[in-house]
Amino acid sequence: MVSIATLGSHCALQVLKGAKDEGFKTVLLCEKKREHLYRRFKFIDEIFLMDSFLDLVNERCQSMLEEINSILIPHGTLISQMNPEKIESIKTPMFGNKHILRWESDRSLKEKLMKAAKLNVPKSIASPKQINGLVIAKRYGAAGGKGYFLASSEEEYNKKRDHLVKQGLIDGDNDLYIQEYSHGVLAYLQFFYSPLKNELEFFGVDKRHESDIDGLARIPAENQLATDKSYSFNVIANSPLVLRESLLDDVYKMGENFIEASSNLVPPGMNGPFCIEGVYDEEAHFHTFEFSARIVAGTNIFMNGSPYTTLIYDEPMSMGRRIAREIKQAETEDKIKNIVT
Ligand code: AMP
Numbered sequence: 001m002v003s004i005a006t007l008g009s010h011c012a013l014q015v016l017k018g019a020k021d022e023g024f025k026t027v028l029l030c031e032k033k034r035e036h037l038y039r040r041f042k043f044i045d046e047i048f049l050m051d052s053f054l055d056l057v058n059e060r061c062q063s064m065l066e067e068i069n070s071i072l073i074p075h076g077t078l079i080s081q082m083n084p085e086k087i088e089s090i091k092t093p094m095f096g097n098k099h100i101l102r103w104e105s106d107r108s109l110k111e112k113l114m115k116a117a118k119l120n121v122p123k124s125i126a127s128p129k130q131i132n133g134l135v136i137a138k139r140y141g142a143a144g145g146k147g148y149f150l151a152s153s154e155e156e157y158n159k160k161r162d163h164l165v166k167q168g169l170i171d172g173d174n175d176l177y178i179q180e181y182s183h184g185v186l187a188y189l190q191f192f193y194s195p196l197k198n199e200l201e202f203f204g205v206d207k208r209h210e211s212d213i214d215g216l217a218r219i220p221a222e223n224q225l226a227t228d229k230s231y232s233f234n235v236i237a238n239s240p241l242v243l244r245e246s247l248l249d250d251v252y253k254m255g256e257n258f259i260e261a262s263s264n265l266v267p268p269g270m271n272g273p274f275c276i277e278g279v280y281d282e283e284a285h286f287h288t289f290e291f292s293a294r295i296v297a298g299t300n301i302f303m304n305g306s307p308y309t310t311l312i313y314d315e316p317m318s319m320g321r322r323i324a325r326e327i328k329q330a331e332t333e334d335k336i337k338n339i340v341t
Pocket of ligand 1: 181182186233
């Protein structure tokens with residue numbers, strides 16, 4: 001029987017608890033500084049200590065994982081810690097499609113896939129000179145919103161960019177992607193696609209609490225005007241949402257279009273968990289500014305199932321558990337090759 005391994009961060013607790021509930025041996029790849037935290041949880045069978053997550057690609061770690069027949073579950077920490085080449089060089093079988101993670105990290109590939117999926121994507125702005133309305137400037141990679149900023153003019157953009165350069169967060173314009181700001185209600189739509197069942201499951205919706213932009217509304221306008229602080233979008237926490245039922249048909253369509261575009265552009269396609277991220281505008285139209293091609297931390301809210309998983313399963317079903325169940329089915333049907341890369 002295979003074992004299930006993941007990096008100790010992001011959604012590791014949910015993933016390994018779900019794996020244990022499905023009867024798997026669980027393995028945590030853990031930085032030494034976090035050992036104390038993870039030792040608290042009895043559903044983790046083995047903790048493999050490392051100095052840094054980058055040690056994952058080392059021979060010692062790779063052969064240990066091979067010995068215990070592990071499948072690695074990728075999450076946001078893997079993407080923020082390693083470039084696509086490193087990720088693709090990992091020999092341990094990875095759940096889902098590791099090649100699509102490159103499309104998540106690279107802004108232009110990301111935009112290409114979102115457009116191929118017929119998602120309504122806010123316009124990207126090629127040069128700061130073309131700013132003529134509210135824009136958001138984002139750093140490349142899975143930075144979790146840290147160091148993102150808003151600007152309404154080239155001058156404001158330049159000032160805030162220089163501030164980030166001074167802080168050492170970026171080198172210059174080439175490290176920023178500028179996009180039209182979309183107004184409305186933020187929603188992060190969580191899906192699971194099973195290639196074994198050829199079925200899309202809508203798993204839940206969350207919203208993110210981002211610091212310190214979320215604190216802005218607590219400050220009176222005159223105090224906002226008096227500060228020259230640049231607000232950031234660093235994700236701190238998530239909370240659950242349910243959507244108007246009339247929006248659900250469109251949610252499934254977006255998910256299905258995304259799966260179709262992925263299977264055309266990045267074989268073997270978008271298998272497993274993914275998330276479509278954006279804003280509902282005043283007409284309840286969705287504007288997609290991002291996707292995540294793997295489990296998102298927002299699923300941690302639903303460790304005991306979500307309103308939507310309750311409609312599909314008669315038992316508590318987290319995303320972590322759903323992943324483990326797919327692996328279990330693949331093992332029974334001798335189809336592990338269909339669900340890993
Ligand atoms: P991202 O890294 O693209 O997920 O963005 C981090 C956060 O920035 C999001 O959770 C939103 O709050 C905000 N954001 C990103 N892009 C846009 C956009 N085009 N319009 C409005 N808010 C955005």
